[in-house]
Amino acid sequence: xxxxxIDIAKTSTGKSLRTEEMxxxxxxxxxxxxxxxxxxxxxxxxxxVDVIPHMGYLHRCFxxxxxxxxxxxxxIPYVDRMDYVAAMTNEHAFVVAAEKLLKIEVxxxxxxxxxxxxxLQRIAxxxxxxxxxxxxxxxxxxFLYYFRDREKIxxxxxxxxxxxxxxxxxxxxxxxxxLPPQFIDKAKEFVRDFKKTWKEVNDLLNYNEIFIKRTxxxxxxxxxxxxxxxxxxxxxxxxxxxxxxxRDDPYTLYDKFEWNVTVGKGEMGxxxxxxxxxxVRQNEMWESLRIIEQALASIPEGDVxxxxxxxxxxxxxxxxxxxxxxxxxxxxxxxxxxxxxPYRIKARAPAFVNLSVINEISKGAMLADLVAIVGxxxxxxxxxxx
Amino acid sequence: xxxxxxxxxxxxxxxxxxxxxxxVFILVYALVVLYGEMKMAAHIQxxxxxxxxxxxxxxxxxADMLKLLQKEDIIPxxxxxxxxxxxxxxxxxxxxASFAVVPFSSEYVGSNIDxxxxxxxxxxxxxxxxxxxSGWASNNKWSLFGALRSAAQxxxxxxxxxxxxxxxxxxxxxxxxxxxxxxxDGGIQNWLIFGGNFPLGQKLALIxxxxxxxxxxxxxxMAEVNRTPFDLPEAESELxxxxxxxxxxxxxxxFYLAEYANLFLVSAVVVIMFFGGWTSPFGxxxxxxxxxxxxxxxxxxxxVFLNIWLRWTLPRLRVDQLMYVSWKVLTPFAxxxxxxxxxxxxx
Amino acid sequence: xxxRVRGNDIRxxxxxxxxxxxDIYRAVSSAMIGMRITIKQMVSPTVTLQYPRVKKQxxxxxxxxxxxxxxxxxxxxxxxxxxxxxxxxxxxxxxxPTVDLGTTSTGQKKRIYVTKFDIDIAKCCYCGLCVxxxxxxxxxxxxxxxxxxxxxxxxxxxxxxxxxxDVETARSKVKQYDxxxxxxxxxxxxxxxxxxxxxxxxxxxxxxxVPPAQNPESQKSSETPTT
Numbered sequence: 001x002x003x004x005x006i007d008i009a010k011t012s013t014g015k016s017l018r019t020e021e022m023x024x025x026x027x028x029x030x031x032x033x034x035x036x037x038x039x040x041x042x043x044x045x046x047x048x049v050d051v052i053p054h055m056g057y058l059h060r061c062f063x064x065x066x067x068x069x070x071x072x073x074x075x076i077p078y079v080d081r082m083d084y085v086a087a088m089t090n091e092h093a094f095v096v097a098a099e100k101l102l103k104i105e106v107x108x109x110x111x112x113x114x115x116x117x118x119x120l121q122r123i124a125x126x127x128x129x130x131x132x133x134x135x136x137x138x139x140x141x142x143f144l145y146y147f148r149d150r151e152k153i154x155x156x157x158x159x160x161x162x163x164x165x166x167x168x169x170x171x172x173x174x175x176x177x178x179l180p181p182q183f184i185d186k187a188k189e190f191v192r193d194f195k196k197t198w199k200e201v202n203d204l205l206n207y208n209e210i211f212i213k214r215t216x217x218x219x220x221x222x223x224x225x226x227x228x229x230x231x232x233x234x235x236x237x238x239x240x241x242x243x244x245x246x247r248d249d250p251y252t253l254y255d256k257f258e259w260n261v262t263v264g265k266g267e268m269g270x271x272x273x274x275x276x277x278x279x280v281r282q283n284e285m286w287e288s289l290r291i292i293e294q295a296l297a298s299i300p301e302g303d304v305x306x307x308x309x310x311x312x313x314x315x316x317x318x319x320x321x322x323x324x325x326x327x328x329x330x331x332x333x334x335x336x337x338x339x340x341x342p343y344r345i346k347a348r349a350p351a352f353v354n355l356s357v358i359n360e361i362s363k364g365a366m367l368a369d370l371v372a373i374v375g376x377x378x379x380x381x382x383x384x385x386x
Numbered sequence: 387x388x389x390x391x392x393x394x395x396x397x398x399x400x401x402x403x404x405x406x407x408x409x410v411f412i413l414v415y416a417l418v419v420l421y422g423e424m425k426m427a428a429h430i431q432x433x434x435x436x437x438x439x440x441x442x443x444x445x446x447x448x449a450d451m452l453k454l455l456q457k458e459d460i461i462p463x464x465x466x467x468x469x470x471x472x473x474x475x476x477x478x479x480x481x482x483a484s485f486a487v488v489p490f491s492s493e494y495v496g497s498n499i500d501x502x503x504x505x506x507x508x509x510x511x512x513x514x515x516x517x518x519x520s521g522w523a524s525n526n527k528w529s530l531f532g533a534l535r536s537a538a539q540x541x542x543x544x545x546x547x548x549x550x551x552x553x554x555x556x557x558x559x560x561x562x563x564x565x566x567x568x569x570x571d572g573g574i575q576n577w578l579i580f581g582g583n584f585p586l587g588q589k590l591a592l593i594x595x596x597x598x599x600x601x602x603x604x605x606x607x608m609a610e611v612n613r614t615p616f617d618l619p620e621a622e623s624e625l626x627x628x629x630x631x632x633x634x635x636x637x638x639x640x641f642y643l644a645e646y647a648n649l650f651l652v653s654a655v656v657v658i659m660f661f662g663g664w665t666s667p668f669g670x671x672x673x674x675x676x677x678x679x680x681x682x683x684x685x686x687x688x689x690v691f692l693n694i695w696l697r698w699t700l701p702r703l704r705v706d707q708l709m710y711v712s713w714k715v716l717t718p719f720a721x722x723x724x725x726x727x728x729x730x731x732x733x
Numbered sequence: 734x735x736x737r738v739r740g741n742d743i744r745x746x747x748x749x750x751x752x753x754x755x756d757i758y759r760a761v762s763s764a765m766i767g768m769r770i771t772i773k774q775m776v777s778p779t780v781t782l783q784y785p786r787v788k789k790q791x792x793x794x795x796x797x798x799x800x801x802x803x804x805x806x807x808x809x810x811x812x813x814x815x816x817x818x819x820x821x822x823x824x825x826x827x828x829x830p831t832v833d834l835g836t837t838s839t840g841q842k843k844r845i846y847v848t849k850f851d852i853d854i855a856k857c858c859y860c861g862l863c864v865x866x867x868x869x870x871x872x873x874x875x876x877x878x879x880x881x882x883x884x885x886x887x888x889x890x891x892x893x894x895x896x897x898x899d900v901e902t903a904r905s906k907v908k909q910y911d912x913x914x915x916x917x918x919x920x921x922x923x924x925x926x927x928x929x930x931x932x933x934x935x936x937x938x939x940x941x942x943v944p945p946a947q948n949p950e951s952q953k954s955s956e957t958p959t960t
Contacts, residue, residue: 214701214704
């Protein structure tokens with residue numbers, strides 16, 4: 001039904017009696033909202049006047065479940081399923097927080113393997129982000145090229161821990177399996193092959209003039225707005241803020257590696273537009289390849305299961321551990337009491353926080369731009385709703 | 387037996403049978419191009435498609451058509467029934483009627499009228515009416531969006547297209563499509579894209595402008611057919627299929643058929659205007675009524691292939707950028723080319 | 734002043750002009766580059782695995798459907814406790830010491846009747862946390878991934894091999910043993926009570942002023958109940 005706002009005296013923007021505005025629902029089932037997100041859009045012709053996101057369609061009470069676990073290790077499969085596209089990231093954040101709480105020192109080999117897995121996972125997550133963003137723009141092919149490479153990453157993970165998507169690999173104090181013997185060679189092969197695809201899709205999608213025209217100067221997120229709304233990850237770096245937790249608040253031995261932090265420079269439009277965020281993700285993949293190469297070249301020997309505690313019964317207290325995930329700062333705040341069950345685990349999901357800025361940056365954009373903006377925030381509803 | 391021959395000699399029956407030839411061609415071609423597009427898209431994307439039915443899936447288009455035919459025809463409760471049911475047929479008629487003036491071979495042209503191209507441009511505007519009807523009658527906000535965008539797009543891209551056709555008509559001096567093709571007979575050097583059958587000086591001067599007009603007509607024809615990069619009316623990721631959203635079953639099949647028929651139509655027009663229609667590139671070798679039909683279909687399919695290639699490579703243009711391209715890029719270039727061609731033809 | 738403004742305008746027009754043509758050139762050239770990439774991929778081999786005919790080779794550590802070797806289960810219930818979604822349902826019965834349940838293949842003696850061992854594979858999240866605590870390594874994750882059923886209840890895998898009859902027999906055995914133990918305890922308690930009664934009916938030599946250890950008679954009487 002076409003609803004005009006004749007009956008509504010004031011619309012949500014406070015202007016009085018604009019009779020041409022249409023309230024349209026980009027409903028929970030929609031090919032381009034990346035999951036079950038409902039966007040209530042108030043349109044004036046093609047121009048967006050207001051966007052109200054409604055989430056919660058994927059809420060699974062993860063934080064409440066954690067209060068009934070019989071062990072901290074049991075929380076790890078649940079944490080996997082929050083951001084199902086980048087599961088290693090969630091596990092990494094949780095074990096960083098838990099090891100901070102329990103004051104466990106893990107062997108160096110564990111650190112190196114965790115870094116390799118986290119960077120591979122970052123590449124895999126960005127492959128999905130850029131691929132699906134291309135589909136939203138109408139370019140169907142880069143998605144398939146990127147998925148071909150994501151299969152190789154998932155094969156690497158399957159070879160190591162047995163699962164392709166939800167790993168249960170990083171345990172508190174160590175890892176569930178050591179690397180299989182053929183992992184290092186296959187990983188080097190992947191790094192070599194992926195560089196070719198990276199260059200191809202860079203030419204096919206990112207520097208394509210039509211794509212540039214669609215994404216430059218759209219959805220501009222100014223620097224101070226990004227900081228005020230607590231955005232993090234590629235959204236923050238795309239707006240020109242040089243902040244990366246791997247370098248500025250190092251965890252897991254990241255300070256031993258050398259890589260560049262990509263920051264949006266407004267190369268094709270303004271600083272902080274959609275193109276900048278996209279190119280930050282693309283370049284982050286290249287930098288992740290550098291980190292993986294350095295880590296693969298210098299893994300020390302060791303026993304990955306040496307420091308796994310038999311029974312986790314922490315001293316009462318709390319800890320907040322955070323990492324730089326592909327979507328932003330993923331943090332876990334664990335409150336422990338004197339029992340094997342956690343008292344409270346709170347997850348700070350980056351996609352949830354980044355999504356809150358959508359109202360501000362899409363005022364005045366067109367409907368097609370709104371799709372581009374939502375795609376560039378890179379949300380995964382599992383993380384937004386938990 | 388005699389009755390059948392008598393029937394065939396009756397002028398009305400004969401003309402009806404001749405008019406059905408393009409329909410048969412469209413139906414066969416639609417199955418082939420459906421298979422071809424999916425397979426080509428798949429190989430561009432490094433994957434296989436359609437491997438189950440028949441050898442490498444060649445029987446799959448039949449399965450698709452059968453599926454569409456037996457689907458439940460759902461008409462939304464609050465939709466405007468009459469217009470909802472009429473819209474797909476209008477779109478198809480707008481395309482099919484234009485096939486009447488397209489010369490498939492040196493002997494066959496549905497209707498050899500002197501107004502050929504002009505008639506075609508006029509009749510194919512019925513498509514806009516059909517699209518608007520389908521968008522409005524669906525009683526769905528998203529369909530309405532799609533229909534409005536599509537109407538704006540088609541109407542504004544007709545202008546550069548028609549200007550390009552005007553340039554060609556100025557050079558060749560006739561609007562009759564059969565005559566246009568015959569003027570390019572005699573070998574590849576006589577094709578209009580390489581200057582046409584003119585003295586050398588004029589020919590060389592014409593080549594760049596013919597190329598520009600070719601590109602302009604190619605782009606505007608892609609916009610008329612709603613193919614990427616101009617496929618905003620059916621932008622899947624934004625509008626859930628646009629004006630097509632509420633259609634299912636046979637009506638959807640007619641829309642689909644009409645889109646592919648339109649695609650071949652505009653490719654055919656490009657071929658006729660710039661690449662010599664049914665003439666053979668070797669002059670008199672491999673020419674004749676049957677060979678010329680072969681050349682025509684071959685060249686038409688080459689441009690369909692080009693269209694498919696572009697669809698799977700480029701992202702989509704936004705509505706205002708589409709309008710920008712039409713009014714601020716294509717139209718000025720077309721006008722300038724026509725000016726230059728006028729000079730060249732006079733001098 | 735006028736000429737400077739004019740100069741600015743001319744420069745603006747020139748930049749607009751050049752950017753217009755620049756845009757067109759960039760659009761066409763980037764489209765051409767894109768087209769070259771796609772046509773090159775079109776003639777490269779495909780990466781599809783035609784699934785029902787060709788199945789992918791699974792690595793060794795893969796975590797798919799659970800399998801349990803019931804003969805090796807010692808009923809410790811560590812797997813049920815480790816499962817995050819509570820999909821393992823175990824019921825045990827402590828076997829009396831007189832019954833010999835055998836040993837597992839890893840050499841441990843089985844002391845517990847496992848009357849029910851159900852895994853609801855529809856709830857299982859394939860995390861593998863149940864595999865590690867098992868002392869006899871009887872619970873494993875296999876590489877089977879095609880096990881869909883038409884009825885949801887067929888997804889509850891009953892690994893226990895004890896039939897209801899067996900369960901009854903086991904219960905009766907346990908009950909019997911418990912009764913025997915109770916009877917013995919009762920007999921022992923009765924004897925102790927009898928001995929106490931006998932001891933309290935004894936004459937004075939067990940007078941409180943003399944410590945019991947020094948009196949040989951009381952020593953003897955204190956030894957009697959221990960049969």
